[in-house]
Amino acid sequence: MDYRNPAECLSLLPSLQLSKVDETHAVLSKIVGGLLDALPAPNQHLEVLEAARPVIARIQADMSSRYADHPLPPDSEENGTLLEVVNLWHNLARSYAQIARHDAQMGTLEDQRALLAQRRVHYAGQVLIEYFRAHRSLPAGLWTEVHESFAAAESTGLLRARVSDPLNTLWKAQSPMEAYIAILLVDLANPFGRTGHELLWICRWAQRFAPYCSLDTETEGRKPTVYGLDLGADHGLRPLGLLNKSIGLRSFDGSKLAGQIQAVFTQFKQGVTPASLGLGDDCTLDTSARLLVSLYRPWGLASAGRRFPRRGSRGQVELTSDWLAIGFHIQGRLFEQPRSYGLTTSFKSDMALMTFGERAPEAPSKLHGASHRSDAEKLGLVCERWNLLDQSVGGFRLEQRPHAERLEHHQLVGLKPLDGEYFLLGQVSWLMYRDDGVLEIGVYVLPGVPRVVAARPLASRPGQREPYQQAFLIPANKGLKVENSLILPAGWYRQNRVVEVFDGGKSTQLRLSKDALKGANFDQVRFEAIAPEAP
Incomplete structure (x- = not known):
C-alpha cells in the first residue's frame, strides 16, 4: 500500500473497520502523514482528507476515551496513546495549511480557501483540547500555532465565511472565526476542572455558542476586565488590563452569548429539553443547567477577576x-x-x-x-x-x-x-x-469550620431504624456569611427529605431544603429543623 498516493488512500478508506480501533488509527495516521510528506496535487490531497474526516473523528474519540476519565500521568501506559492522538490532530492541521500554501501557486482551490482556513484552525485547536482532556499541562508553542492558524485565516479576508462542516453537531457549518472562538471558549471553561463527559459537552456547546461571540481589533476604551487576546503570546484569553499593547491585540465580546444562555434557562423553565436546544441528547436537564451556570460568567460576562486574590x-x-x-x-x-x-x-x-x-x-x-x-x-x-x-x-x-x-x-x-x-x-x-x-x-x-455528626434518613416505617452514617455539619457563621449546611454522602439529597441528625448528645429531625453544592461523592445541603410534635 502506497500511503503517498491519493487514489490508493481514497480507495482504502471504505474498507477500514471501526471496531479495530488501534489498527484503523495506525492506517489513518499513515495516510495523513504519507500525503503530508508526498505533497500531492492540492485538490487530490484535500479530497482524501475530507473523505477521512468522519472516521478520523470517530477513531480519535475512541482512542482518547482511554484516558479521558482520569488525569493522565506522563509515565502512564496510555501516555503513548495521547501522543498518537495529538500527532494525528497536529498533522491534520499541518496538512490543510500545506494544501493552502501549495494551492496559492496553482489556484485550483480558489473556492475552498475558507474551508482550508476553517479546517486548519479547528484541528490546531484539537491539539490543545486533547491535552485538556488528558489533564496535562500544555507544551510550549501550542497556543502560538493556534494563533498562527487564525492569523492566516484573517489574511485571506474570509474569516467570517461559513463553510460546510458535517461534524458540527448543530449548525453543520462553521467559519474560521467561529472555529477559533470555540477553542477560546473551551479554554475559558476551566477545562482542567472538568470530567471527561463535562469536557465533551463543553466542546459541543462551544461550537453551538461561538456564533454569538466576536473578536475586535479595537481595544481602546475597553474596561480592563474585558477579555483580550494577544496573537503574539503563547496563551489564550486574559483580562485586557493584563496585556501589553501590540498589533496582535484583540478584544473579546461575549455579551450576546450571555443573552443566549439566559434564553436557554428560560426555555428550561418552560420544559424544553436540552436535546431540542442543540445541547445534546445525552444531557439531562439538571446536568445541563448546572454546567451552564458555571459557564455563564466566564463565557458571557467577561473577567470578574479573582474574588480572593492568590x-x-x-x-x-x-x-x-x-x-x-x-x-x-x-x-x-x-x-x-x-x-x-x-x-x-x-x-x-x-x-x-x-x-x-x-x-x-x-x-x-x-x-x-x-x-x-x-x-x-x-x-x-x-x-x-x-x-x-x-x-x-x-x-x-x-x-x-x-x-x-x-x-x-x-x-x-x-x-x-x-x-x-x-x-x-x-x-x-x-x-x-x-x-x-x-x-x-x-x-x-468550603467556608466554615466543620464538625462530625451522625445522620440517617428518616425511617419509612414505624419501628424501622437504619444505622447512622458519618456526615459533617458546617454551622452558620455571620462573619464568613456562611449558612448552616450538612455534608452528606452523594445521592442523599431530595428536596423536602427528612433526615435524623445526632449531634451533641441529642437527635434532631431536619428537612432538606436546598442542594447547595453537588460533588463526586457528597451533597452539601441546606436544611430547616422540624419542630417536635406536642405531646
Whole structure:
C-alpha cells in the first residue's frame, strides 16, 4: 500500500473497520502523514482528507476515551496513546495549511480557501483540547500555532465565511472565526476542572455558542476586565488590563452569548429539553443547567477577576480524600454509632457501613494515649502531604508527586496547613499533570469550620431504624456569611427529605431544603429543623 498516493488512500478508506480501533488509527495516521510528506496535487490531497474526516473523528474519540476519565500521568501506559492522538490532530492541521500554501501557486482551490482556513484552525485547536482532556499541562508553542492558524485565516479576508462542516453537531457549518472562538471558549471553561463527559459537552456547546461571540481589533476604551487576546503570546484569553499593547491585540465580546444562555434557562423553565436546544441528547436537564451556570460568567460576562486574590506561599498541607479519615482528623477519633440509640458501637461490625462498602483495618473504637498521628498511622488514615504553591481565602493550589491516593474531580477532601488550627473541608476544583510527573490541584475550601455528626434518613416505617452514617455539619457563621449546611454522602439529597441528625448528645429531625453544592461523592445541603410534635 502506497500511503503517498491519493487514489490508493481514497480507495482504502471504505474498507477500514471501526471496531479495530488501534489498527484503523495506525492506517489513518499513515495516510495523513504519507500525503503530508508526498505533497500531492492540492485538490487530490484535500479530497482524501475530507473523505477521512468522519472516521478520523470517530477513531480519535475512541482512542482518547482511554484516558479521558482520569488525569493522565506522563509515565502512564496510555501516555503513548495521547501522543498518537495529538500527532494525528497536529498533522491534520499541518496538512490543510500545506494544501493552502501549495494551492496559492496553482489556484485550483480558489473556492475552498475558507474551508482550508476553517479546517486548519479547528484541528490546531484539537491539539490543545486533547491535552485538556488528558489533564496535562500544555507544551510550549501550542497556543502560538493556534494563533498562527487564525492569523492566516484573517489574511485571506474570509474569516467570517461559513463553510460546510458535517461534524458540527448543530449548525453543520462553521467559519474560521467561529472555529477559533470555540477553542477560546473551551479554554475559558476551566477545562482542567472538568470530567471527561463535562469536557465533551463543553466542546459541543462551544461550537453551538461561538456564533454569538466576536473578536475586535479595537481595544481602546475597553474596561480592563474585558477579555483580550494577544496573537503574539503563547496563551489564550486574559483580562485586557493584563496585556501589553501590540498589533496582535484583540478584544473579546461575549455579551450576546450571555443573552443566549439566559434564553436557554428560560426555555428550561418552560420544559424544553436540552436535546431540542442543540445541547445534546445525552444531557439531562439538571446536568445541563448546572454546567451552564458555571459557564455563564466566564463565557458571557467577561473577567470578574479573582474574588480572593492568590498570593504565593510556601509550606505544606495535609490532605485526605477518604471519608472515614476526614472525620477522624476533624474530631480526633473514629466515627461511632450513637450509644443512646441502642445500636452496636463495635467499630468492627460497623466498618462496612462507615467506609461505604470498602474494607478497612480493624481498630478499637476509642483511641488511648498515643499521639493523633500515631493513631492515624495504626488505622491507615494518615493524610498525604502536599506542597503549597499559592493560596487565597477561597482555596489552595497544591502540588505533589502522587503516591497511593488518586483524586477525582469535584471530590470532597479534608485538609489542613501544617501551621493551621482547624481541619477543613474542600472540593477538588481542577487537576493537571506537569511533564515532570508532578500533579497540581486546585482545592476550593468550603467556608466554615466543620464538625462530625451522625445522620440517617428518616425511617419509612414505624419501628424501622437504619444505622447512622458519618456526615459533617458546617454551622452558620455571620462573619464568613456562611449558612448552616450538612455534608452528606452523594445521592442523599431530595428536596423536602427528612433526615435524623445526632449531634451533641441529642437527635434532631431536619428537612432538606436546598442542594447547595453537588460533588463526586457528597451533597452539601441546606436544611430547616422540624419542630417536635406536642405531646
